[in-house]
Amino acid sequence: MKKFTFVLNGRDVEALEGQSILEAADGAGVYIPRLCYHKDLLPGGHCRVCSVKVNGKVANACTMPAADWMVVDTDTEELNEYRRLIIELLFVEGNHFCPICEKSGDCELQALAYKFGMTAPLWPTLSKNPPVDASHPDVFIDRNRCVLCGRCVRASRERDGKSVFGLEGRGIRTRIALDSLDGLGMTALGRNDAAATICPTGSLVLKRVGFTTPYGARAYDKAPIGSEIEKKEE
Amino acid sequence: MGNTISALIKKYNGDSTRLMDMLIDIQSERGHLSDWTIDQIAKLLEIPRVEVEQTVSFYHFFTKEPRGKYTVYLNDSVVAGFAGRERVKRAFEEAAGCTFGHVSPDGLIGLFDTSCMGMNDQEPAALINEQVFPSLTLQKARDLVDGMRAGLDIEALKGTEYGDGQNAHPLVRSLVRNNIMRKGDVIFSDHAPGRSLHKIATMSPLQLITLVNTSSVRGRGGAGFPTGLKWELARKAPGDTKYIFCNADEGEPGTFKDRVILTELPMLVFEGMAVAGYAVGAKNGILYLRNEYRYLREYLERTLDEMRERGFLGSTVAGKAGFSFDIKIQFGAGAYVCGEESALIESAEGKRGEPRDRPPFPVSKGYLQKPTVVNNVETLCAVVKIVLNGSEWYNSIGTKESKGTKVISVSGDCGKPGVYEIAWGFSVNDVLRMVEATDVQAVQVGGPSGSCIGPAEFGRVLAYEDLATGGSLIIIGAARDLVKDVVLNFARFFREESCGSCVPCRALTGMAQVVLESIAAGRATRANLDAFTGWASIMQKNRCGLGQTALNPVVTTMKNFPGVYTALVPDGDPAINPGFDLAGAVRDFDAAVDRLGGGHA
């Protein structure tokens, strides 16, 4: 594949043709905050947390291919303030009660909230308190914690060759739909499916392992989100 | 019954990219798309049921529950509100015996709201079983319900007072009126069908593109992209199979000119598609028509047949070997976002109308991943006239940077609502005079996604270089309550119409509605108002124009009419939040410690 360089946060970095700005930045050890992106999946472009400035204009880093004419800024005060607002909106769109959530400490949403200094959600909640579906022997889905990142939808299709998840409705009423009317237990979802463990939040979670690693010893308890990418730089 | 479903699916060769067509047909046969029906469709198409569910649940006019033998969709546009929609709504509710969002207990009548259906010059209007009932009154609503109770069919309910022009055509028979108030030199000038096709048959596609480029015609769908350049890009894109779409989704509230053009000049529109096809090297055209205009279907199909008979469509258009072009009609099912070109393509592929992130652009990867041009109805008509009269002629009309004419849709508080074809360069004041509007508080230019301007800006001119617009002008008289009658309605519109794919758009169209309601009710603080500034900037990060503009109604009224908001935000300690319900917040605690007394819980 052809190589080229572009300017990322003031320095020249290398990229491969076909890479998105986000992928190229990852390769260069620059972490662009993201939520719906997952390295094993096609990008979805849903959360808009990865928005960056390309030659002064807004662009979505996970879906925009990098190009040699680009001057990209990823880490400005303005962009981080936007990211904080987006995360805050996700907290009021759902119902995220971190202190009792299995995912606390491993949750990408929570980790981003810490990263951007969100304290308490300030806006009225939009949550409709959907019921939890625990009909599957090994996995449950709690849509209160779903951020509609679509990762489960894509993982099931792209990685597992199934179509267990989909979207239902539109706008603020959008929710994750299942390939069965009788709950998660009646779908083809398997415990070892990529879709079963790809959720960034505590929405789609494996049963009985939620507290194997205690609070305090989890991924983002040790290092803030993104440090695994930034470390590569050294 | 399983047979009808499989027969309908066979009609489309079991091709799941035709899912929209199948769902529309099956629903019109069975009244609704039940879970059982969805299962059958999925089985027959051999696709997961969730894929069918995704599409069904996206569109306003698809329903999983029965919506009555007669389904009334009453328009919920701002102008319908001006014209007394609330009273008509109550009359329907009283007569039918159910509230909106429900079906009468006997299953006969369903009452539902719907977003602007392109009838703003004849409100309040409703769609009933695919037919339009404009200019409703209390009495008409009651009579309609009586008719339904008496079992009248839809034709009998409609009566025979058909609208003007082709609305009275035997294949249309519609009560809709055109209200063409002014004909200009381009779109509504006389037209002899087919002549432009014979003319381009003597030109090479490149010559044609050069002609369109020198005319400087730009897209009339809102974005104003140069048409010649779009065609050139699609022509150069690799591939043998290419597509031309005519965008007749016309969902921007307050716009209805495409309906009038399609009613009066369908051949001109189709001819424009064939011209585009010749330029680009596309053999297939698709008219994406909003479901609200389904009453035009037979008439448009017949027009296509006639064009085939006359050699304007088919394998040798205008007698030229190798010039092959044909057109089919793709209906939507109720989603404003499907007017956005990449959402329109997704929808035509049978999917949810979720816009795509670009690049790739449709000109390189569009419908079925093939190079695709999407043009507005009016753009395609203008091109035919450019072919016939030349680019110099076209350049002599309009302003320096905006050539030609624009068909505008005018509605709201004025004497003569309707469709006007004007040269670019008219000022808002010129328009207000022309449409006999007096005592104007504000004009909503370009629909809710455009801007709401006050008298200080009425000197501005309609042109790409000043007030660019897809052509919707809603006139808001002095007596209207800007926040309650206009901004809140638009907020509701965007909340209903966001596709929900991007977080800022989905969450903020939901949030704006909640916060605006508290502002309108005098329960908000300055901080609530100021929040919109930050929110408006994250909206810029959304994928498509809907989300990027969804807060425009608030933002532009806050800028141009700050007084209406300061009047609603009570003075006082900015740290005190009047919207906070202290008693409510501590109610559970008070109950637990038995402090409520007197059974107030």
Ligand SMILES: Cc1cc2nc3c(=O)[nH]c(=O)nc-3n(C[C@H](O)[C@H](O)[C@H](O)COP(=O)(O)O)c2cc1C
């Ligand atoms: C939410 C949204 C709705 C739109 N609706 C329409 C529409 O109904 N008709 C239309 O022609 N263009 C509409 N557009 C613009 C189209 O995306 C596209 O730019 C246009 O069809 C291109 O045609 P033109 O170049 O001839 O204007 C819409 C855009 C957005 C973002």
Ligand code: SF4
């Ligand atoms: S369940 Fe999890 S993975 Fe699926 S959309 Fe919701 S947050 Fe994303």
Ligand code: SF4
């Ligand atoms: S901006 Fe809104 S309507 Fe457009 S793609 Fe995003 S969520 Fe959908």
Ligand code: FES
């Ligand atoms: S990570 Fe790019 S949009 Fe979500």
